Amino acid sequence: ETGVTQSPTHLIKTRGQQVTLRCSSQSGHNTVSWYQQALGQGPQFIFQYYREEENGRGNFPPRFSGLQFPNYSSELNVNALELDDSALYLCASSLLTSSTDTQYFGPGTRLTVL
Amino acid sequence: ILNVEQSPQSLHVQEGDSTNFTCSFPSSNFYALHWYRWETAKSPEALFVMTLNGDEKKKGRISATLNTKEGYSYLYIKGSQPEDSATYLCAPSTGGGNKLTFGTGTQLKVEL
Secondary structure, eight states, rough: SOOOEEOOOOOEEEETEEEEEEEEOOOOOOEEEEEOOOTTOOEEEEEEETTEEEEEOOOOOOTTEEOOTTTEEEEEEEOOGGGGGGGEEEEEESSSSSOOOOOEOOOOEEEEOO | OOEEEESSSSSEEEOOOOOEEEEEEOOEEEEEEEEEOOOOOOOEEEEEEHHHHHEEEEEETEEEEEETTTEEEEEESSSOGGGOOEEEEEEEETTBBOOOOOOEEEEEEEEE
8 A cells, every 4th residue: 555545536526516636645745746547548647736836737727726735635626527527536645756756646536527 | 748658558468478568758858767557446556667778677577677768668577477467557757857647558467
């Protein structure tokens, strides 16, 4: 086990709604990254938070937003849900942000948008 | 957008067979390559982080090599076991940070 937890495990929403996903990072880690895995694809980088500040963003619209708290846990918020947002959302924590730092992943939250 | 390709997409082997997969990535602006193993209903598990051209890493029966000049990495599994059944993902990190770009993975099924 990586020590990274995510909640909820599964979630069903309807188009237009808003959703919040949560992630608790591994003890001592101050960096959290979020990824989206759509069916048949590899995980795609959404954004990363380092010490409560956004530290890079992938090719996702502004309706995808995030927060990192002082205890380094994190939230991913998605507004105005679309059918294509249906995916597995993974968070990963790491100690630092360098290219060689291993990211430790949680088990993911499966979001279904109807 | 970084283009990361993995082949084959899926593989069925018999217990005891040795196997290998390929990860191809752009060689420019390369910093490191990460390999992960992802079993169904579990979290992706980090296998290796590789940085240098010619690097070779080993973990039990699994090993990996890296060619940064031509932009590819091989993952080898010696004497496959049913517990090796998983999806194997590679992800280069670029731009000096650890924001990963994943390939679509190779799904391995080891049968008795």
